[in-house]
Amino acid sequence: MRVEPGSTIGIVGGGQLGRMLSLAAAQLGYRTHIFDPHERPCAADVAAAHSRAAFDDLGALERFAAAVDVATYEFENLPVEPLGLLGEKLHPGLKSLAVAQDRAEEKRFIEGSGARVAPWAAIATLEDIYAAITRLGLPLVLKTRRYGYDGKGQAWIRAVDDAPQAWAAIGEEPAIAEAGIAFDAEFSVILARSADGAHAVWDCPDNVHEGGILRRSTVPAGAAVLAQVEEARRYALGIAEALGHVGVLTVEFFASADGPVVNEIAPRVHNSGHWTIEGAQTSQFEQHIRAICGLPLGSTALTGRQAVMDNLIGADVERWPQLVAEPGAHLHLYAKGEARPGRKMGHVTRVSR
Structure with a gap:
């Protein structure tokens, strides 16, 4: 089923991922409606509407469902049963959400799909x-x-x-x-899948974390990752198909001596895919909108030789005057207010051509 431009896309969650999804949706002629309990979530700044209610407020969810033509979510820590009120409008479906939010169920599911875990x-x-x-x-x-x-x-x-x-x-x-396992690198497979089973994958970014938070993503990845990309993509697609997933799915991996090991899955657009906004012909955000609306998937080819995305975490955002003046630096600020330690406030991407 194709959702025509001019329709309204509901987004459950109002953080930076919802913000960037809304911007991508607007480019394709859609309006977005944010459902989030906060007074002024950053995604609402760029959306046509915002319903402020708890994620388990059944009455508010029913009204939200009636107001949108299709719906999605921007993070997975959501109550599953209430979102059932969105019915067939919700993509990805509840199975993706339920599996991803419980690490034990996630491990069992990944193993059952044939992928390797620690x-x-x-x-x-x-x-x-x-x-x-x-x-x-x-x-x-x-x-x-x-x-x-x-x-x-x-x-x-x-x-x-x-x-x-x-x-x-x-x-x-x-x-x-x-x-604990020994590994040479961390990377992710970011793919999009349509309801008819069509799929597209981006180059796998080499990811560097500090204190458990993603600091940098680089494409193309190094040799340790490239040697395992083909197997990792098979695992990721197997997981997506087993879930019946529609939209973008991210699978995080360790590149180990035994081959790619799945760390976790995210049933959504992902921080390690932010580089795709400038670094790929179709960003993860636009691709997600295309997939959930039944549009053809776009090309994931690189726009240059290399793309490097750096997160701006906490006080890093105070460097924005220097970054916005840097030639070739693509600065994204999320308008989230207080720059607390560990809080993702924005990112900057540099593409080498």
Whole structure:
């Protein structure tokens, strides 16, 4: 089913991803309607409408569903059942959302699709952690099953005596324990899939993290990543097809000696794909709009020899006067207000041609 330009696209969540989706939608002639509980989310600044309500407000969701022609979401920490009110209008569907927001279910699903993950165990008690240490060895990392992102909800265990402190650090929440693995690089496969199964992938960015937060993405990636791209893309497409995913899907990988290892999936546009705005013929944001609206997918070819995206985190954003004056620097500011430590305030992309 094709959603014609001039229609309204609903976006659940009002952060920077919703903002950039709205800008891409406007380019193709669509209006966007943001659903978010905050008074002034940054995505609402560039949208035609904003419904301010809790994500589980059923009455507000029903009104939102009636006001939009198609709907999507910009992050995965959302209540699944209430979004069922959006019905067939919602892309990606609820399966993608449910799998991605629970790390244990995500691991099981990824393994079931045939992809490789690090050895792991489900954790409900401190005793489970000790059992995981015995089975998986050290070091290992605890990750809360829900609501973890950008390094939040994680704690490393490098010695047996670290277990109680690590358990307390994640609030004794249901978790997974994951064996620490050696890897040469981190990278992501970003793909778009249409309802008819057509798909497109971008060059895989080589990703550098600091403190659990993405700092830089570079394409083309280095040799360690390029050697594993073909296998990683097969894994990512298998995951997308098993989910029946429509829209952009991001699969994060470690490039290990055993081959690509899936770290996690994001059922949406992704920080490691921001370089595509200037660095690819079709950005991840435009491609997502194309996929959910039933339009043909665009070319993902590079626009230059190299693209490098740097996040502006916290006080980094104060460098905006220098960046906006730099020839060839494409500056994106998210208008999020206070520049707190660890908060993504914008990004800058440089394309070499």
